[in-house]
Amino acid sequence: MLPVFKNEPLTDFSKPAEQAAFSAALERVKSRLGANHPLVINGREIYRETTSATINPSRPQEVLGTFSKGTVDDANYAVESAYEAFKSWQHTPADERARYLLKAAAEMRRRKHEFSAIMVLEVGKSWVEADADTAEAIDFLDYYARQAMRLADQSHLLTMYAPEQLQLVNIPLGVGAVIAPWNFPLAIPTGMMSAALVSGNAVVFKPAELSPLVAWEMCQLFWRQGIPDGVLNFLSGSGSVVGARIVDHPLTRFISFTGSKEVGINIHESAAKVHPGQKWLKRTILEMGGKDAVLVDETADLEAAAVGIVQSAFGFQGQKCSAGSRAIIVREVYDQVVSRAVEIASKLQVGAPDAGLHIDMGPVVDQKSMGKIMNYIEVGTQEGQLLFGGSPVVTPEGGYFLQPTIFGGVDGRARIAQEEIFGPVLAIMPADNFEHALFLANDTEFGLTGALYSMRRDRLEVARREYHVGNLYFNRKCTGALVGVHPFGGFNMSGTDSKAGSPDYLMLFMQAKSIAERL
Ligand code: NAD
Numbered sequence: 001m002l003p004v005f006k007n008e009p010l011t012d013f014s015k016p017a018e019q020a021a022f023s024a025a026l027e028r029v030k031s032r033l034g035a036n037h038p039l040v041i042n043g044r045e046i047y048r049e050t051t052s053a054t055i056n057p058s059r060p061q062e063v064l065g066t067f068s069k070g071t072v073d074d075a076n077y078a079v080e081s082a083y084e085a086f087k088s089w090q091h092t093p094a095d096e097r098a099r100y101l102l103k104a105a106a107e108m109r110r111r112k113h114e115f116s117a118i119m120v121l122e123v124g125k126s127w128v129e130a131d132a133d134t135a136e137a138i139d140f141l142d143y144y145a146r147q148a149m150r151l152a153d154q155s156h157l158l159t160m161y162a163p164e165q166l167q168l169v170n171i172p173l174g175v176g177a178v179i180a181p182w183n184f185p186l187a188i189p190t191g192m193m194s195a196a197l198v199s200g201n202a203v204v205f206k207p208a209e210l211s212p213l214v215a216w217e218m219c220q221l222f223w224r225q226g227i228p229d230g231v232l233n234f235l236s237g238s239g240s241v242v243g244a245r246i247v248d249h250p251l252t253r254f255i256s257f258t259g260s261k262e263v264g265i266n267i268h269e270s271a272a273k274v275h276p277g278q279k280w281l282k283r284t285i286l287e288m289g290g291k292d293a294v295l296v297d298e299t300a301d302l303e304a305a306a307v308g309i310v311q312s313a314f315g316f317q318g319q320k321c322s323a324g325s326r327a328i329i330v331r332e333v334y335d336q337v338v339s340r341a342v343e344i345a346s347k348l349q350v351g352a353p354d355a356g357l358h359i360d361m362g363p364v365v366d367q368k369s370m371g372k373i374m375n376y377i378e379v380g381t382q383e384g385q386l387l388f389g390g391s392p393v394v395t396p397e398g399g400y401f402l403q404p405t406i407f408g409g410v411d412g413r414a415r416i417a418q419e420e421i422f423g424p425v426l427a428i429m430p431a432d433n434f435e436h437a438l439f440l441a442n443d444t445e446f447g448l449t450g451a452l453y454s455m456r457r458d459r460l461e462v463a464r465r466e467y468h469v470g471n472l473y474f475n476r477k478c479t480g481a482l483v484g485v486h487p488f489g490g491f492n493m494s495g496t497d498s499k500a501g502s503p504d505y506l507m508l509f510m511q512a513k514s515i516a517e518r519l
Contacts, residue, residue, distance in 0.1 A: 043229030085230025
């Protein structure tokens with residue numbers, strides 16, 4: 001018997017004791033940095049000579065740890081080990097599998113500031129953003145544990161048929177390749193991996209190259225409980241080497257991926273190929289990019305809209321798939337909203353987030369990202385009017401800091417209005433009226449999140465029907481989905497239409513078996 005699922009509360013940082021606890025966690029984490037971490041395959045720790053360092057983007061010379069780079073042979077070994085382990089793990093009762101998640105959730109909750117502190121250092125999250133990431137990871141564990149128990153046997157849903165005794169059970173698929181991004185480096189891998197495991201699959205988990213440390217800490221929560229060898233394999237390394245191999249391997253049954261559109265498409269194509277010895281068509285669960293918009297009409301609460309625009313665009317430096325990288329404002333209130341949004345953005349504090357709670361925006365994740373974003377800013381100066389920002393923020397340690405950057409007067413078809421920049425760059429577009437604003441919002445290849453600020457019931461109803469995004473929000477920002485509250489995932493090029501944190505998400509990791517016994 002389990003209590004009803006409840007979302008993990010966010011930390012109330014207005015309390016000095018919580019601030020002190022977070023600072024202490026940062027110090028604890030810093031005191032144990034720098035270790036070399038192995039691959040873990042079939043319960044064996046394997047160290048490779050070739051390693052890659054995970055660094056602090058606020059101070060790039062600061063190495064947080066090194067990780068072995070897996071090879072194609074390691075990838076083969078990991079898939080084959082998982083395949084063996086699956087033979088017994090698949091028959092472990094759902095409630096027993098769920099207990100691994102519940103215990104991991106409890107342990108993560110006890111040490112939540114430590115997990116958050118690692119993300120402050122490894123990817124430059126502010127305290128508030130890191131805290132939300134950890135809370136979401138805890139939620140996934142607690143939520144999927146309950147869903148797995150609910151979904152294991154659905155015989156009660158069948159239509160009675162007297163001559164037979166009936167059963168409908170949801171059984172796992174097999175070996176899952178779980179491939180994660182760096183931007184929600186705890187919540188997303190925890191969600192994908194725990195969904196796969198609790199459904200009875202064995203997992204080869206490939207963390208993102210830029211954030212293996214927090215993922216490593218999360219895997220420890222399962223290994224320390226004694227999850228059977230081979231059920232959860234940790235395969236660090238490059239996406240194009242080990243990632244591609246675990247996608248291609250004929251014993252892989254499904255791929256659970258979150259990341260960019262380009263890599264997602266590539267995985268979708270590779271997974272479609274049937275290799276010699278392969279007995280199934282691979283399933284892909286792909287969660288990809290976004291170019292999300294916040295719409296404001298002339299009836300909106302303009303102050304709330306300006307705040308929502310800035311929060312949606314610049315939370316975690318705009319490095320969220322759900323980031324509101326476009327704002328579409330009807331002309332009547334355009335100047336007013338834009339000037340207020342610029343004013344709010346100009347007050348955001350940029351800096352190394354371990355300096356304290358007062359830092360709103362940390363660094364972008366690495367040099368490559370910084371270069372890509374600066375290129376888009378250059379494009380933006382041709383395509384719109386630079387209203388704020390546009391420059392790096394230089395620090396003695398060479399951190400990858402950028403000002404929040406706002407372009408106004410952008411055309412709907414401009415590159416900065418169409419392509420995912422994945423950084424603190426906001427493109428603002430004027431619209432003739434609400435209908436035009438909605439047209440512009442839908443006029444991208446993505447369809448992940450969207451917001452509308454309006455007081456008009458008829459427009460909210462039109463948007464409810466016609467705003468084509470997986471996660472639609474009215475009179476609030478377009479980021480910050482909660483597990484079980486806002487099932488998350490987008491349409492079109494934002495992915496394969498799955499909904500993480502929803503009652504039916506685990507069905508993507510299972511297949512239904514109907515059994516009838518003639519009596
Ligand atoms: P990415 O696509 O570069 O990498 C994601 C993962 O794929 C990494 O682990 C990488 O090593 C691996 N990979 C790279 N090449 C591969 C290959 N050929 N075969 C197999 N694996 C490969 O994405 P990223 O930069 O880590 O993350 C940012 C992207 O993720 C953004 O586009 C963002 O919108 C998206 N994202 C989407 C969601 C969502 O829920 N829809 C959530 C978070 C992030």
